Amino acid sequence: MTAKQRAFVWLQRVLPTLWLSQLAHLVTRSQRPWLKRRLITRFMTHFGISLEEARLRDADAYVSFNHFFTRALLANARPLDTAADALVSPVDGTVSEAGPIEEGRLIQAKGIRYSAADLLGVDTVGLGTFLGGEFATLYLSPSDYHRIHMPMDGRLVAMHFEPGRLFSVNPTTVAGIPGVFNRNERLALLFDTAVGPLALVLVGAIFVGSIETRWTGVVTPPHGQRAWKKTMETPLPVSKGEEIGRFNMGSTVILLSGAGAVEWIDSLVAGTSVRMGQRVGTLGGLQ
Known part of the structure; x- marks a missing residue:
């Protein structure tokens, strides 16, 4: 493990992770248009995400970042192996x-x-x-x-x-x-x-x-x-x-x-x- 990785692990031991997660919960559910649009746009750019498989293909159609993050997919986007075994x-x-x-x-x-x-x-x-x-x-x-x-x-x-x-x-x-x-x-x-x-x-x-x-x-x-x-x-x-x-x-x-x-x-x-x-x-x- 590199020094950078050890520092990352150590930081998590001292950060108030529960509080930070509660803050993230509030921010990702905000329906303020400017905030949710910025979060969604930057996230899609950073991770190279496409909405081609999503039921809602327009990023502005999502009411919050969390709505986008947990987006539903088209019915045929994930074929199911139906074999009994x-x-x-x-x-x-x-x-x-x-x-x-x-x-x-x-x-x-x-x-x-x-x-x-x-x-x-x-x-x-x-x-x-x-x-x-x-x-x-x-x-x-x-x-x-x-x-x-x-x-x-x-x-x-x-x-x-x-x-x-x-x-x-x-x-x-x-x-x-x-x-x-x-x-x-x-x-x-x-x-x-x-x-x-x-x-x-x-x-x-x-x-x-x-x-x-x-x-x-x-x-x-x-x-x-x-x-x-x-x-x-x-x-x-x-x-x-x-x-x-x-x-x-x-x-x-x-x-x-x-x-x-x-x-x-x-x-x-x-x-x-x-x-x-x-x-x-x-x-x-x-x-």
Whole structure:
């Protein structure tokens, strides 16, 4: 790690990241024409973003920067692999790590592992169904599509919110702060599927104004709230490809499955770019 990268990691440890994220939440939702137009224009120029795939192709049609950032895409923009045995990517992003859940731990970066139980907000008994399973960590850069979709048919059975910090989750920070995903605030969505348990963990990050889902609405802010858990009285069915939530600014999704449920495709390795709807794994026992 270079001196510049170490300084970036150190700065995050001392900055008031919760306060800065609350400020970002206010600014990105401003509907003042001059402000939202300037933010959108500069963002599109800096990241080379085109609106060709967006439902709203006129930048002035967005009522705020956040409306633009979480923009909906045309129906055919992300083809969905409909094969019964296909596990699809829930997001557009880049693979940070993917592999087996070994001894209840996941790989964060080279030489850094962290607890799957802490990530999910469960005890060792609750983690049991994921032991010997697989995980994939998908990083969403600022330029990515920021809506989150269901990777296979399933039923939502529980949600666990864990408060925490709001460190960046870019590659430099992930390599420099051990346990960063367990330190940041996050929401775990737990599903029951035809191949066993499946979890999607939505990890907050600096300047992520909020995490929201179709069942809870906006989860954060307020930041720093107490942990909470909700078990669904009646599990809620969700079809593959359905939108389930979004990040209002960029972050990370971690997907976990039970033993024997998923086999990742050979190309799913660190640094690989994926798009929502494309096959990233094959489901055990389904064809």
